[in-house]
Amino acid sequence: GNFVPPIRNNGGSTSNMTSRVIGKNDDSMGDSTRKCLEMLCGPDGELPEKLRNLEPRLIEHVSNEIMDKDPNVRWDDIANSCQPAIAGLEHAKKCVTEMVIWPLLRPDIFRGCRSPGRGLLLFGPPGTGKTMIGKAIAGEAKATFFYISASSLTSKWIGEGEKLVRALFGVACCRQPAVIFVDEIDSLLSQEQQTDLKNWMKQHGGDLQNVYIFPFLHQESHCSMVYFKEARAWIIRNLLEKDGLFKLTEEETNIVCKLTEGYSGSDMKNLVKDASMGPLREALQQGVGITKLNKEDMRPVILKDFETALQEVRPSVSSSELGTYEEWNRQFGSLA
Numbered sequence: 082g083n084f085v086p087p088i089r090n091n092g093g094s095t096s097n098m099t100s101r102v103i104g105k106n107d108d109s110m111g112d113s114t115r116k117c118l119e120m121l122c123g124p125d126g127e128l129p130e131k132l133r134n135l136e137p138r139l140i141e142h143v144s145n146e147i148m149d150k151d152p153n154v155r156w157d158d159i160a161n162s163c164q165p166a167i168a169g170l171e172h173a174k175k176c177v178t179e180m181v182i183w184p185l186l187r188p189d190i191f192r193g194c195r196s197p198g199r200g201l202l203l204f205g206p207p208g209t210g211k212t213m214i215g216k217a218i219a220g221e222a223k224a225t226f227f228y229i230s231a232s233s234l235t236s237k238w239i240g241e242g243e244k245l246v247r248a249l250f251g252v253a254c255c256r257q258p259a260v261i262f263v264d265e266i267d268s269l270l271s272q273e274q275q276t277d278l279k280n281w282m283k284q285h286g287g288d289l290q291n292v293y294i295f296p297f298l299h300q301e302s303h304c305s306m307v308y309f310k311e312a313r314a315w316i317i318r319n320l321l322e323k324d325g326l327f328k329l330t331e332e333e334t335n336i337v338c339k340l341t342e343g344y345s346g347s348d349m350k351n352l353v354k355d356a357s358m359g360p361l362r363e364a365l366q367q368g369v370g371i372t373k374l375n376k377e378d379m380r381p382v383i384l385k386d387f388e389t390a391l392q393e394v395r396p397s398v399s400s401s402e403l404g405t406y407e408e409w410n411r412q413f414g415s416l417a
C-alpha cells in the first residue's frame with residue numbers, strides 16, 4: 082500500500098495508454114492484451130490506478146514475459162555451496178529468510194527498527210544459484226516472481242527501458258507480495274565502471290543505503306574442500322534421484338566430485354544431463370529405435386557416463402574470475 086514508484090512520472094502524452102476501464106470496443110487492443118489487462122482489474126472491473134496511463138503492450142509484456150506465476154523452486158533444491166570459492170549459501174539462505182521472507186510473511190512484526198531493506202544484491206559467478214535464490218524467495222513467501230535482465234533494458238528496449246520499468250513496478254504492485262529480480266545489474270554500468278565495481282559503489286553509495294550487499298563468496302579456505310565436494314555430490318544425487326536414476330556408490334560419487342573441482346551448480350546440472358544420456362545412447366546402439374525403446378530396459382547412470390560427460394562439459398568459470406569476486410567480497414561483502 083505504501084508503494085512509491087522508483088521513477089518520477091513526467092506526464093507526457095497519454096495516447097495509446099490504458100485508461101480506467103478497458104473499453105469493450107477498443108479495437109486498437111488485441112485480444113491477448115485485453116485479456117491480460119482484465120486479469121489485473123480489481124473486483125470493480127476497473128484497472129488499478131498504478132496501471133493507468135501505461136502502455137497496454139508493456140503491461141502485457143511484463144505479465145507474459147517477465148512475471149513468473151509459479152517459480153517452482155524450493156529452498157531444499159538449492160545446494161549450500163558448489164564451488165571452492167563460493168561458500169556461504171547457507172549464510173545467504175539464513176539472511177534472505179530473515180531479511181526478506183519473514184518480513185513478507187509478517188509485515189506487522191517487521192516495522193520500525195525492524196523495517197526490512199528494500200533491495201538485496203546477490204553477486205557471484207554465473208550458474209551458482211542467484212536466480213534460484215530469487216525464485217525460492219518468491220516460492221517460500223508465496224510471492225509473485227518477476228525476472229528482468231538489466232542488459233535487455235539497455236539493448237532490446239533501447240529508449241523504452243524507463244517505461245518498461247514503470248510498467249514492471251506497476252504490475253508488481255498489483256501482484257503483491259512480489260519479488261523483482263533484476264539480473265545482470267552490472268550491465269547498467271558503463272564499461273569503465275564495470276572494470277571497477279568499487280568506484281560504482283562509492284559513487285552510488287547514497288542511493289544504495291537500503292541495498293544489502295550479499296555475497297556468496299568466502300575468502301577463507303577453512304571451508305574445506307570436502308564441504309564443497311559434498312555440495313556437488315548433493316546436486317548429482319538430488320537430480321538423478323528425482324528420476325530414479327541414482328545408483329552410484331559413495332566411492333563413485335566421490336570420484337566424480339574430485340573430477341569436478343571448480344564446477345558451478347549449473348555446470349553440475351549440465352554434467353548430470355549429459356551423463357544421463359549415456360544409458361539411452363547405449364540402449365539405442367542395440368538397434369531398437371527411439372520410439373520402440375522400453376524405458377525399463379535402460380540401465381542406470383554409471384561412473385563411465387560421467388567420465389564421458391566430463392569430456393564434453395567443462396567448468397564455465399575460471400579461477401581468475403573467481404578471484405575478482407573474492408576481491409570484491411573482501412571490500413564490500415557481508416560475509417567475513
Ligand code: ADP
Nearest residue numbers: 158159160207208209210211212213346347350
Ligand atoms: P545464477 O543466477 O547464479 O547465474 P542460476 O540460479 O540461474 O545461476 O543457476 C542455473 C542452474 O544451475 C539452476 O537452475 C540449477 O539447476 C543449477 N544450480 C546453480 N546453483 C545451484 C545450487 N547452489 N544448488 C543447486 N543447483 C544449482
